[in-house]
Amino acid sequence: MLGDGLAVALGVLGRRPSRLGRGSLRSLRVAAMRNRHKAVKDPSKILILRLSSIGDIVLTSPLVRVLRRRFPRAAIDFVVKADFAPLLEHNPNVDTVHVIEPAEGLPGLWQLGRALRDARYDIAIDLHKNFRSRFLVHACRARRVYRYQKHVWRRGLYVKLKLNTMRQAAPIYQRYLAAAAELHITDDGVGTELFWSHEHEQEAERAAQQHGISREQTLIALAPGAGYFTKRWPAEYFAELAVQLAKHYSDFALVILGGPQDAEAGRAITNAVAGGKVIDLTGRCSLLASAVFIKRSRLLVANDSGLMHIAEAVKTPVLMLAGSTTRELGFFPQRAHSRVLENQTLACRPCSHLGYDACPAGHFRCMRELTPELVLAELQHMLRLARSAEELHDC
Structure with missing residues (x-):
């Protein structure tokens, strides 16, 4: 098979490469260059x-x-x-x-x-x-x-x-x-985008109805997952943040999103919020149905993860919590309404462009020092800005 492929790559119209003279080879090179430019x-x-x-x-x-x-x-x-x-x-x-x-x-x-x-x-x-x-x-x-x-x-x-x-x-x-x-293409400034079907809208609607969440309900989405440990804000911090959100924003519902690997964190958050409006959908809905929920949410709190990028694509403000990665690596949110919290005092950041399964320095200060109180304060600031923008739009 490889031999046949090589013959096709070097030959032209079935002729063997050995039968081509120097002039023919030169002509083929010129023709190939012309074809490239035409393409x-x-x-x-x-x-x-x-x-x-x-x-x-x-x-x-x-x-x-x-x-x-x-x-x-x-x-x-x-x-x-x-x-x-x-x-x-x-x-x-x-x-x-x-x-x-x-x-x-x-x-x-x-x-x-x-x-x-x-x-x-x-x-x-x-x-x-x-x-x-x-x-x-x-x-x-x-x-x-x-x-x-x-x-x-x-x-x-x-x-x-x-x-x-x-x-x-x-x-x-x-x-x-x-x-x-x-x-000859240029950035059109629109940013990222994502598309789904009516079936995904229906899937999200069924999940919301099962948890007693109406279309008019204001949502805040939490995405505790990420590909590596050093990119994940501690699950207990997410749980404490959820408790504070339920306390300060009792008219909001919290939706927890992620894959099956995030189910343990989802349960920890849900169990911490006694009697609050919490929808744990980790591992329970498709990726694009999760995107529908993010689109419906007032804001997403996430790590450096795929769901963070989906929030950017659907134009939902995102508060990203950065651990082992930094802006220079190219994956931070770009929209003006999004924010990043990171510990900029650490000389060990970034420790990896992907992440590790454990903190190589042993202290995990990049995430541990982003306390739930700091995150709540930034989130409240973002919600105030969003509310002011809505009021200005309604005037």
Whole structure:
């Protein structure tokens, strides 16, 4: 199979490479360069690859949108892992979602690569740059390939040696746009976006009704989860915050969102608020139904997580609690109504661009010193601002 692929890559119209003279090879190179420029000028098929995770995929939405406006007649397809495909399936700017099933291993990856090759893409944009995405980009044989710059060396110097050369680094969504800058696209300033179906609206409505929550009920959403321990504000802090919210905002309902892995934190928060209006939906509704609840909420309190990015996409103000990560890494909220609480006095931050399963310094001060009282005060300030904005809008 590899031999056949190599012959196709080097041959033209079935001719063997060994039969081509120098002049022919030179002509082929010139023709290839012309074809590349033609593909950049007016592509008919564009492939984007970002395999995971929630936040990263949401952050691709500005790129997808401006590509659609730049090339309205082009097919824009996306490659993603199966778990995250729902984030793209309802996006009107995406034509086809190609799904990777990690359980299928290399055979499944090989089969997908053949399908992508048969699709004959003009452009491939690799926003992941790992083994799988590189393999698929190579397999699809796009006429032009663009890749996202991860700045691995600069990031490593910053995280490991605290040599910060990233103060002026753009947020990740803008770095995704920069990957395809040669296509003459620019940031439209709209920000991220997310789409879902009427079925997800109905799913959220059923969950709300089961807990006695009407459409008119004001919600505050809490998202205690994150991919790594060092990104998670302690569950007991979330529980104490919920107690204070129930005390100060008795007319509000609290909705706790997350996956099955966040169920223990959800139970701890629910048990702490005796008699309050609390909906624990951790592990009990789909990702897009969770997005519906976030859209309905006055505000979301979250860690550096996928649900935080969903709040940004649906324009719900978010109060993000930053532990092991910092703004320079590119994942902080960008909308003006959102806020970040972080401990800026620690020399050990950032300890990782992803996170750890335990604090490497042993003290976890980055999160421990963000007390529930500090978070409540900032949240109350945000709610006052939101109320003032509503009153101004009603005038």
